[in-house]
Amino acid sequence: MGGIPLPGELAERARDILAGRVDPVPARDAATVVILREGVEVYLLRRKASMDFAAGAYVFPGGSVDPRDTDHAIAWAGPSPAEWGEVFHADDGTARGLVCAAVRETFEESGVLLAGPSAESVVADTTGDDWEADRLALIGRSLSLADFLGKRGLVLRSDLLRPWAHWITPKIENRRFDTRFFVAALPPGQRTRDVGGEADQVAWVRPADAIDQAKNGRIFLMPPTYRTLNELRDYSTVAGVLAAEREIVTLMPEIAEVNGEMHIVLDDDYRFGPA
Template sequence: MTRETGLRARAVLAGEISPAPVRDAATVVLLRPARAGVEVYMLRRATSMDFAAGAYVFPGGSVDPRDADQSVAWAGPAPETWGRVFGADAATARGLVCAAVRETFEESGVLLAGPSPDTVVADTTGDDWEADREALIERRLSLAEFLNKRGLVLRADLLRPWAHWITPDVEHKRFDTRFFVAAMPPGQRTRDVGGEADEVAWLSPDGALRQARDGEIRLLLPTVRTLTELSVFADVPSVLACDREIVTIQPRAAEVEGEMWLVMPDGHDGVS
């Protein structure tokens, strides 16, 4: 925990300031086969960002109110089904799934959508795709408008639920984030799209964790937990077939011998 966050944590715990409001968000762990297991797509957030600056993260971000637009053509589990999995109402669940698809496209160029309920776009690298991607980022175009213009169906069936994390009360920006996993669609490829990230990489879960232990990269607690969970899988199909029980995790701040730590609710180690 940084000195600034530690000071804020003490103030929140003392009741001197109120916790920041929580925003719904979605994160997608993109997977591809590797010689030994799987690799995940990660972005290093630019050091100029005011949240998780310099950390390696998965694609994701806040839900746009327009993400819940019911005009989106939809294939796969209904929003009500996602809501039961994530403990949310149908409108919130629709927004989370749509945000997952939108943010993945914005931050990696990968689009989990296709011309029909059983197909997926094969290539998203042209100038016209890039123009639409930038329009989505700048909120000049909603996901529904983007998909409808191109006659595309959102492929909710390509996503799998993985986790649910809520940012600790002591952080200055807070998110109620649902984690998804998804395999790279055949034919598509990720690309360094810039913006909030200044570097991208495909990393094995073990490799990313090792780099973090060696001080080469910075990882947030939910990212460490997710990478640790993924490290035991032999291949991408095994990850997608995993039947996950989604339990909400919200680390809390605690002072131990004069130092502030984030402590996991289930007794796992925290991070200072």
């Protein structure tokens, strides 16, 4: 069985959780977006070593749902919150927040905006100083997604997103997230940029190359990122990824004792990291 061995204090915490002596931290709703461009390449950010969660890991853009992400004032085009809720097994309010968080976090962490002046169009360029000021205001929470889109006369394009996966952080962690994964194509005319903030490095990379780098110890990938890249490695076009029929199954690595040691494990046919 594959897995991650838990050292010292984490092993004791795992035993306490399994015994019911310690309650797991509640998982916060979050959204992650795999941005794709032809190649097929994905956009990855390396989280700063100083971050409390996933320090040093290469991840997709994403983050927690802001309570204001559920604002009904957000102009919306594409599948409704109810439709997204059916896909992700969530109520309408949660689904609305997840889709809005996906759009907001993608813009905050990559400069890519899945919105347009109408239901049939998308913003072509988001690189000016005024866009940067709005991006920073969103990060600082002085500007909500609804106000941002409203002042620019933009419509959120939920049809540019596709559902991919659902992961919940293991019970052992002190910071836990209930994360829905989306995939989206880089809109025509837009380009990503090194936006700083929580990341100290960004890169476009083919999924197979990222996996090879992780196996060789050159980069660190969290289990959900690793598995997602492994699922994407055989696609030859972005259109193929977007057309994939996905059954969304909730995945949460569990705590188990393996050969006398406490481990985080997912299943028998998957190893966390190098094979």
